[in-house]
Amino acid sequence: MTAAREIRTREQWAALADEMLLAVRPYASPHHALITLPGAPGGYGTAVDGLEGFARTFLLAGFRLAGERGADPLNLAELYAAGLAAGTDPSSPERWVRPEEHGQAKVEAASLALILDLTRPWLWDGLDAGVQERVVDYLSSVVGDRGYPRNNWLWFRIVVETFLRSVGGPWSAEDLEEDLALHESFARADGWFSDGDQRSYDHYVGWAMHLYPVLWARMQGASVEPDRQARDVARLDRYLQDAIRLVGADGSPLIQGRSLTYRFAAAAPYWAGAIAEVPSTSPGQLRRAASSIVTHFVQHGAPDEDGLLTLGWHGPWRPLAQSYSGTGSPYWAVKGMLGLALPADHPVWTAAEEPLPLEVADDLVAVAAPGWIVSGTHDDGIVRVVNHGTDHALEGSLGGDSPLYARLGYSTATAPLLDDEAWAEPFDQAVVLVDADGRSTHRSGMTLLGCAVVDGIGVASSRSVAHRVEVDPSVQTHGSGLVGASVVVGTLTVVSVVRGAWELRAVRVDDADPGLTLRTAGWPVSGEPAFLAHGVRSDGLTSLLVAEGLDTEVRLDKDASPLGTWTATPWVSTPVVAGSWWVTAVCLAQHPNDPPTAAVTEQLTVTWPDGLVTTTHLPHQQ
Incomplete structure (x- = not known):
């Protein structure tokens, strides 16, 4: 090749x-x-x-x-x-x-x-x-x-029994009815599906939950009601309007x-x-x-x-x-x-x-079901997802964060850190409370507070019970975070305001244990790192994290990403001030412009590099 x-x-x-x-x-x-x-x-x-x-x-x-x-x-x-x-x-x-x-x-x-x-x-x-x-x-x-597991596997039984029916083999109408009902239970807004009962939004939505209904309807043994087929096509049609925006220009x-x-x-x-x-x-x-x-x-x-x-x-x-x-x-x-x-x-x-949409112009949409703001930028062809609703968990659960699902950001140009430490101690694209021993909190089970694009600005927010997890190493997972005994140490509310390659990230801590530090980290970029004033540049990608009055540090991880031997992630930390908003600016781009600036009262006022000023209301304490 x-x-x-x-x-x-x-x-x-x-x-x-x-x-x-x-x-x-x-x-x-x-x-x-x-x-x-x-x-x-x-x-x-x-x-x-x-x-x-x-x-x-x-x-x-x-x-x-x-x-x-x-x-x-x-x-x-x-x-x-x-x-x-x-x-x-x-x-x-x-x-x-x-x-x-x-x-x-x-x-x-x-x-x-x-x-x-x-x-x-x-x-x-x-x-x-x-x-x-x-x-x-x-x-x-x-x-x-x-x-059969209660997820996309339901389609494996449907497909097999539909073929068996067509060749005179055994099959069960009850099985098909049960499996199709289960499929319906996973339907979410705007043509999306979860891959199971949890908030599991990933590529299985497309390559399983939408693919199999289309193929099944055309099998010789299928008996598909016209209303069902029309509904399946309508859902696929709507889903693709979002999915087409999740492919990078490369x-x-x-x-x-x-x-x-x-x-x-x-x-x-x-x-x-x-x-x-x-x-x-x-x-x-x-x-x-x-x-x-x-x-x-x-x-x-x-x-x-x-x-x-x-x-x-x-x-x-x-x-x-x-x-x-x-x-x-x-x-x-x-x-x-x-x-x-x-x-x-x-x-x-x-x-x-x-x-594709971002091959024509910048693209910004909100995807309601997974709680994503999707921002594609025309000049570098990168798609970024700011995530406030997906964690491969149920709301309110206190398990560990899966790096594959629960990070605040994903993109077509970066991969989350995926070594053993990344599963136990969230770092990249995470807002965490850190104790005196350096242990980080998890946010899985978060509550999605909002996700929308209004007047060209994407806003998403979530609240999570910040908790440490004492991992049980004997339990294997297939995508979800690690499990173990959990200790709650506070509440985190995070608001992301997105435009182009920049995210303004506002964080508030409530009900926190004493002696904790608040840390936020940005995009992990892989390759040969060159350190900058507020971040790092690696193989043509720049990852920045700007916090007023604080120096940005960069952590290097080895063999933690499929994209390169070394991965660099910018981060900053500050002592916890309960009830106050802390704002950082986070960027991933090939050629970033100047960072936006922000002022906080009961709302977040952002001045963007081109002079546009926007105002976002911040959620009150629960």
């Missing part, structure tokens, strides 16, 4: 897909049922790794077959048919872990079912009756299974949330929008978003020089993966190549690409 390579046209997409499919062949078992890619085994063991390698590359093979209407120069149908035969044969040394044996097989079963339905004329119909019976037997153990998706090693799976909802023919985002802009994302990763070494996807972001970086991730896991990325299932004459391929 070369730094200059573009993935824009359908031909370029197809060439990349074929290279990826050919690259995994040397790692296939003799009958192709297991594709066990190089690297240390994942948390679920080699058998699951091999199944994931098959099922997830099967997605891409299926997209290629469907989009070419069965044309198959790589002999994909024959290879994957052989794998289906061996994987479902109980006597084969290549037999798959079954859904009733391991939960991860339930995930992979959905990929098998989805592609068997999508490629029915060229694959399923060509399997002999015995293999078909074994596939049905393999999949049918999910019927009536109550062991094609980077937002670096936030779990499962980031799936990389360009972030492109999946744009293809879903093209399939569903959403009215508000044009085919050319949908393809622009998807192509920009895939091009970004190709130009940054994913796939690698051997054509393989590793556990990491650009290059390999194992800490980015979840505890259960294995060598085949990154191939869920191919969901972002769904567009290849659409033929060359589809409007998404024939339309001219259209620019």
